[in-house]
Amino acid sequence: MNTMEATLKRIEDKGERLTIQRRLVxxxxxxxxxxxTINAIQHTVEGKLTGSKLSEVTIYRILEWLKGLGxxxxxxxxxxxxxxxxxxxxxxxxxxxxxCGKVIDIDDSYFADLRGKLQSDHGFRAxxxxxxxxxxxxxCAAQAGDSTDKxx
Amino acid sequence: MNTMEATLKRIEDKGERLTIQRRLVxxxxxxxxxxxTINAIQHTVEGKLTGSKLSEVTIYRILEWLKGLGxxxxxxxxxxxxxxxxxxxxxxxxxxxxxCGKVIDIDDSYFADLRGKLQSDHGFRAxxxxxxxxxxxxxCAAQAGDSTDKxx
DNA sequence: ATGTTTGCAAATCCTTTGCATCAGC
DNA sequence: GCTGATGCAAAGGATTTGCAAACAT
Numbered sequence: 001m002n003t004m005e006a007t008l009k010r011i012e013d014k015g016e017r018l019t020i021q022r023r024l025v026x027x028x029x030x031x032x033x034x035x036x037t038i039n040a041i042q043h044t045v046e047g048k049l050t051g052s053k054l055s056e057v058t059i060y061r062i063l064e065w066l067k068g069l070g071x072x073x074x075x076x077x078x079x080x081x082x083x084x085x086x087x088x089x090x091x092x093x094x095x096x097x098x099x100c101g102k103v104i105d106i107d108d109s110y111f112a113d114l115r116g117k118l119q120s121d122h123g124f125r126a127x128x129x130x131x132x133x134x135x136x137x138x139x140c141a142a143q144a145g146d147s148t149d150k151x152x
Numbered sequence: 153m154n155t156m157e158a159t160l161k162r163i164e165d166k167g168e169r170l171t172i173q174r175r176l177v178x179x180x181x182x183x184x185x186x187x188x189t190i191n192a193i194q195h196t197v198e199g200k201l202t203g204s205k206l207s208e209v210t211i212y213r214i215l216e217w218l219k220g221l222g223x224x225x226x227x228x229x230x231x232x233x234x235x236x237x238x239x240x241x242x243x244x245x246x247x248x249x250x251x252c253g254k255v256i257d258i259d260d261s262y263f264a265d266l267r268g269k270l271q272s273d274h275g276f277r278a279x280x281x282x283x284x285x286x287x288x289x290x291x292c293a294a295q296a297g298d299s300t301d302k303x304x
Numbered sequence: 305a306t307g308t309t310t311g312c313a314a315a316t317c318c319t320t321t322g323c324a325t326c327a328g329c
Numbered sequence: 330g331c332t333g334a335t336g337c338a339a340a341g342g343a344t345t346t347g348c349a350a351a352c353a354t
Contacts, residue, residue, distance in 0.1 A: 017328055019334060038318085055336055060319065062334095076228060082318090095276045104274055113265055122256055123290025124247045138275025169353055171309065190343085207311055212344065214309095234343090
């Protein structure tokens with residue numbers, strides 16, 4: 001649980017409060033699938049809170065807080081909903097097929113040039129944390145033919 | 153109404169039905185602000201439908217249909233909500249400042265390399281129609297200092 | 305004439321908010 | 330002990346759906 005401890009330390013150093021609920025959400029993000037929806041997080045945490053269960057309301061608030069601290073990213077994965085992920089480790093992004101829903105992971109190098117150009121041309125500091133790019137995967141593109149055609 | 157006629161023609165050629173409501177939505181997108189929210193469209197169209205008014209439900213359905221036809225794009229502009237725009241003419245995109253809300257327009261050339269690399273490396277045909285990139289504009293970045301700091 | 309689209313109302317889903325209680329430091 | 334976080338319930342907003350009536354072709 002390397003990242004878990006490191007993340008908790010980062011938060012403590014900022015003088016933020018660490019409640020059981022906050023620890024659980026962070027643990028869920030550290031130990032489970034790289035990115036998760038609110039529901040997935042609630043499910044992951046299920047049962048780990050002795051007595052009561054962690055309400056979605058609280059998860060929303062905790063994620064909002066973590067986003068503000070720059071610790072998690074929020075990404076709209078289209079049909080898969082909005083997902084949250086830890087912002088540690090090398091950044092990466094996703095290609096989402098609009099037709100079959102397949103998700104392809106790509107590393108951050110694809111965005112290096114863009115980020116640099118936006119900075120130098122516009123002074124804009126892009127926060128491309130965990131981007132989802134929509135389109136058609138190779139198979140669906142082949143199947144759809146060459147034209148810019150209809151996509152359900 | 154150049155683009156208006158061209159758009160209507162494209163749709164007719166596909167054998168799709170053109171109702172008054174559909175014409176109104178297309179007209180709104182052709183003649184008004186480059187991109188609009190559902191509410192803005194409803195407002196734009198206000199009063200142009202003799203008798204009744206165009207319900208949001210129908211606007212949702214029409215935009216879904218236009219998206220499927222590849223005629224409009226849908227973009228989440230963050231605090232400005234979800235906007236829809238015609239996909240004609242040279243593509244362009246937006247930089248959205250997370251701090252002050254300023255929106256900077258950029259042309260599609262910024263994405264040419266990325267699009268090409270995704271195609272050649274993954275066979276992925278990216279549909280980068282009308283992208284919004286979040287971050288900090290020059291002023292807000294300067295004000296925030298150099299660190300990767302908290303953003304409300 | 306036929307199959308589609310519209311409008312209404314209501315359902316549904318996601319997210320936020322008010323307020324009393326509870327917990328971290 | 331004080332400040333801030335949680336949980337509940339309820340509000341709020343955006344989007345979807347069922348169904349009958351109206352419309353385009």
